[in-house]
Amino acid sequence: MQQIASEPVVMQPIEERLELVRFKVDKRPHIRVHTEACRDCDLTPCVYVCPAGLFEILGGEMHFSYEHCLECGTCYVACERKAIEWDYPRGGWGVSFRAS
Amino acid sequence: MRIAVCLKQAPDCSSVYVDPISGEVDTERFVQTLNAADACALEAALRLKEQLGAGSVFALTLGPGESEEVLRVALAMGADTIERLWHPSAADWGPLTIAAALAARLRADPSLPDLIFCGEQSSDWASGTVGPALAAYLGLPQITGVIGLEAHQDSGQLLLRVTRRLERGYRERLLARPPLLLTVHETLNEPRYPSLPAHLAALRATITVRDPLSLPQFAADFEAEETTIVEVRTPRPRPHRLPIPDSQLSPFERIGEIITGGTSRRQARLVEGSPEELAHELVRFLKERGFV
Amino acid sequence: MHAQQQFDVIVVGAGPAGSSAALVLARAGLRVALIERGEYPGAKNVSGAVFYAPGLLAELLPTFWDEAPFERYITRRVLTFLGKESAFSLDFRTRHFATPPYNGVTILRPKFDRWLASKAVEAGALLITSTVVDDLLYEGERVIGVQCRRDDGALYAPVVIAADGANSFLAKKAGLQREFSAEEMSLGVKEVLRLGERTIEERFNLTGDEGMASEYVGEATGSVKGGAFLYTNRDTLSLGVIVQIASLAQQRVRPYELLDRFKQHPAVAPLVRDGVTLEYSAHMIPEGGWQLIPRLVRAGLLVAGDAAALVFAAGIFLEGMNFAVASGLAAAETALEAHRHGDFSTATLTGYRKRLEQSFVLQDLQRFRLTPAFVNNERLQNLYPELLCQAAEQVFRSEGRPRKKLGSTILATLRCKVSLWTLLRDGWQAGRALFF
Ligand SMILES: Cc1cc2nc3c(=O)[nH]c(=O)nc-3n(C[C@H](O)[C@H](O)[C@H](O)COP(=O)(O)OP(=O)(O)OC[C@H]3O[C@@H](n4cnc5c(N)ncnc54)[C@H](O)[C@@H]3O)c2cc1C
Ligand code: SF4
Ligand code: SF4
Numbered sequence: 001m002q003q004i005a006s007e008p009v010v011m012q013p014i015e016e017r018l019e020l021v022r023f024k025v026d027k028r029p030h031i032r033v034h035t036e037a038c039r040d041c042d043l044t045p046c047v048y049v050c051p052a053g054l055f056e057i058l059g060g061e062m063h064f065s066y067e068h069c070l071e072c073g074t075c076y077v078a079c080e081r082k083a084i085e086w087d088y089p090r091g092g093w094g095v096s097f098r099a100s
Numbered sequence: 101m102r103i104a105v106c107l108k109q110a111p112d113c114s115s116v117y118v119d120p121i122s123g124e125v126d127t128e129r130f131v132q133t134l135n136a137a138d139a140c141a142l143e144a145a146l147r148l149k150e151q152l153g154a155g156s157v158f159a160l161t162l163g164p165g166e167s168e169e170v171l172r173v174a175l176a177m178g179a180d181t182i183e184r185l186w187h188p189s190a191a192d193w194g195p196l197t198i199a200a201a202l203a204a205r206l207r208a209d210p211s212l213p214d215l216i217f218c219g220e221q222s223s224d225w226a227s228g229t230v231g232p233a234l235a236a237y238l239g240l241p242q243i244t245g246v247i248g249l250e251a252h253q254d255s256g257q258l259l260l261r262v263t264r265r266l267e268r269g270y271r272e273r274l275l276a277r278p279p280l281l282l283t284v285h286e287t288l289n290e291p292r293y294p295s296l297p298a299h300l301a302a303l304r305a306t307i308t309v310r311d312p313l314s315l316p317q318f319a320a321d322f323e324a325e326e327t328t329i330v331e332v333r334t335p336r337p338r339p340h341r342l343p344i345p346d347s348q349l350s351p352f353e354r355i356g357e358i359i360t361g362g363t364s365r366r367q368a369r370l371v372e373g374s375p376e377e378l379a380h381e382l383v384r385f386l387k388e389r390g391f392v
Numbered sequence: 393m394h395a396q397q398q399f400d401v402i403v404v405g406a407g408p409a410g411s412s413a414a415l416v417l418a419r420a421g422l423r424v425a426l427i428e429r430g431e432y433p434g435a436k437n438v439s440g441a442v443f444y445a446p447g448l449l450a451e452l453l454p455t456f457w458d459e460a461p462f463e464r465y466i467t468r469r470v471l472t473f474l475g476k477e478s479a480f481s482l483d484f485r486t487r488h489f490a491t492p493p494y495n496g497v498t499i500l501r502p503k504f505d506r507w508l509a510s511k512a513v514e515a516g517a518l519l520i521t522s523t524v525v526d527d528l529l530y531e532g533e534r535v536i537g538v539q540c541r542r543d544d545g546a547l548y549a550p551v552v553i554a555a556d557g558a559n560s561f562l563a564k565k566a567g568l569q570r571e572f573s574a575e576e577m578s579l580g581v582k583e584v585l586r587l588g589e590r591t592i593e594e595r596f597n598l599t600g601d602e603g604m605a606s607e608y609v610g611e612a613t614g615s616v617k618g619g620a621f622l623y624t625n626r627d628t629l630s631l632g633v634i635v636q637i638a639s640l641a642q643q644r645v646r647p648y649e650l651l652d653r654f655k656q657h658p659a660v661a662p663l664v665r666d667g668v669t670l671e672y673s674a675h676m677i678p679e680g681g682w683q684l685i686p687r688l689v690r691a692g693l694l695v696a697g698d699a700a701a702l703v704f705a706a707g708i709f710l711e712g713m714n715f716a717v718a719s720g721l722a723a724a725e726t727a728l729e730a731h732r733h734g735d736f737s738t739a740t741l742t743g744y745r746k747r748l749e750q751s752f753v754l755q756d757l758q759r760f761r762l763t764p765a766f767v768n769n770e771r772l773q774n775l776y777p778e779l780l781c782q783a784a785e786q787v788f789r790s791e792g793r794p795r796k797k798l799g800s801t802i803l804a805t806l807r808c809k810v811s812l813w814t815l816l817r818d819g820w821q822a823g824r825a826l827f828f
Contacts, residue, residue, distance in 0.1 A: 009653050009656045017583075017672035021671060021672060021673070043641060043644075045574070045637075045640075048641055048643075048644050048645060049579060049637055049641055049647070051581045051646075051647045051648060051674035052674070070674040071436060072579060072674045072675050072676050073558065073559045074579045074676055077572050077574050077577050077637055077676070078637050078638075078641050088429055090524065091429045091430075091521070091523040091524040091540075091542070092430070092522030092523075095436065096430065096432075096435040096436075096502075097435060097438060097501065097502050097671060098435075098671065099670040100437075100439075100501055100502060100582060100671050
């Protein structure tokens, strides 16, 4: 057993992590969010579950960008209101992992 | 109309990662693709062929076995014939020798193509040399940095209206007739997404490979390889010195001064005359400024 | 229809399930199309990744041990219970896992998947990359091909194997799978850190090609249900957290924050010190277990791997790739049989389920079907690891005062947080889920 004084956790901004990932961004978004449904969504799970942090509520409105999507499908499973229209990007586009 | 397109496999820019401290490029994380500008060159060639309703597009690459990928992409997009040149020693060739090999291959046909398209630069070394050198070896006129291209029929002859990109956002419009070599910038167009049957046919195609050293007209001047790479490093942003805007100016003009960094418009002088006179004028100008 | 667009079998997805299936089918001389949406196989795929039971593939590919791009073979397995500032580990190592066919090897998916697919191509399969399959094509009730997202995108075959991974869109479109709930699915986020070969060997006590697989529970994911892992590759580490999506949403924590916390836990930080992050990735895992397994066949269609939720996720176990390979092989054999009889009806294809029932795939999943619910128990997730650490602390603490006997020390620690009754009930459930 180890006991070491705990330091406060330093959070690395998600943008820095995403910089290491290769994206080939298509012009047409592969995910669409019907943001009207988000206005009275209390828990906004998508904001917390998305591993790329692509959902953000600014001034009471949902803002989503598809460009750095890791194509995991988590948001789609988490959104109970089915406000997310989810598809894969065009073949060969989107994210490509190289070192994982 | 016979069109040739020279293609290259190069690491996709978004897959290039440079260690911020050592400056080393991590080649393991490269994703090799058809060089973006070359894809636009191919697309331009295909559109031209389609517009004219006749002709053929020949896609040519010099590269190792893996680079057949780019020829398959070319075939799927609509190239009529494809060919790969390779010799193991070519791995060390610089842009001039590569251009000499491509020139030798194009000379091996009974006649030269009417038009040759190249990408302006590749995403790896971006020397932008292969296209111009190829034009020089073949004795063809050339237009580099093409960002706009329209084809017209002018009394039965093809006339190209070309927009080229100059530095600092300047543009140049030119009229040209084949034979000609064009190097294309990666913003010229959006390369097409091939249909499934074309994609399948390309995957199944067998690709002709030729040894450039066996081409009769291949005359590489290995001595002439003038480039020596001394060092590779990530550019560090140069500190930008901002002049304090003149307080006499209106706020609007002051903002303008801040965002342009106080650079004034270039002093340009238009000189007209025959090519010889212009060349003399140019040399005189360079001497006057102490460049030569 | 062009002859070009007609195949004997279409396999969707060049992951371990799809590529293994395509390999076997192509070897048997069938015309196989292996369709992958990524620019190359592995471009979209993420695992920890320990590939268990690699012997499954080594049997098929005699050159496996010379050629396959694996990183290290696992001879050391560690399970760690993390408290807030303490850690209690079980550390197991054996030389018995150090000879081929190893018990498990670490791999990097982009490399490994590419290689495996290349083996299918060598056997004669046509690998169609950069192509998304949007839907299945039907004739009456029978699946007769797939629709790809390209112009003239139809491809035909009397039997299609859907090995399209965790999202399982094709099985859903075919009416075999339902929509998932956020309780059944987990999200894994992962980082690969470069440390250098020497450092890895020294830091983790390894020699040569030996490797370590280490799993963490408890404080690893804070109050979110899930766990964390840390595996050694040749000169990099793979580490990540795997969390239940519903729990993540309830606790309102972001997955990458959990990753930061895990990396900075006092018991983990020294292991990852000076590591340079090479890549960050994320993927879903169908961890619902037995209840999530869809109907596996319909006329002209077989579902394999993650697409059929064939993942063995039972607490300290996370095995998906070997299940994917085994199910891919079973699907391929079934498709071969169907071709021999020229019969692609549901009745013939049901042989697939039988094959899986006879193999470890469905047997393990059925035997451990109670485990997912058990490991998602709040107390097991957070309380017990913390208590275990506290009890250990009591045991090891030396303060210059008379000590109590160990049994009463431990019981006292436990009893102040849980009732004896709850403890017994959890013990009973642990037994049912894992032991008998
Ligand atoms: C973080 C994490 C850690 C894990 N750790 C381990 C571990 O240590 N050991 C282990 O054994 N398992 C592990 N797993 C589980 C393992 O990754 C999966 O079980 C395994 O990848 C399943 O293989 P598959 O072939 O079924 O699916 P996948 O590997 O997902 O392959 C599916 C393929 O289909 C392609 N595809 C999908 N849809 C389409 C479409 N419409 N058209 C064309 N192509 C398509 C995808 O691009 C992909 O290549 C882990 C998973 C995660 C997320
Ligand atoms: S979970 Fe769905 S409805 Fe709620 S905010 Fe997110 S996208 Fe909108
Ligand atoms: S698919 Fe995954 S990465 Fe993409 S937006 Fe949804 S949750 Fe985020």
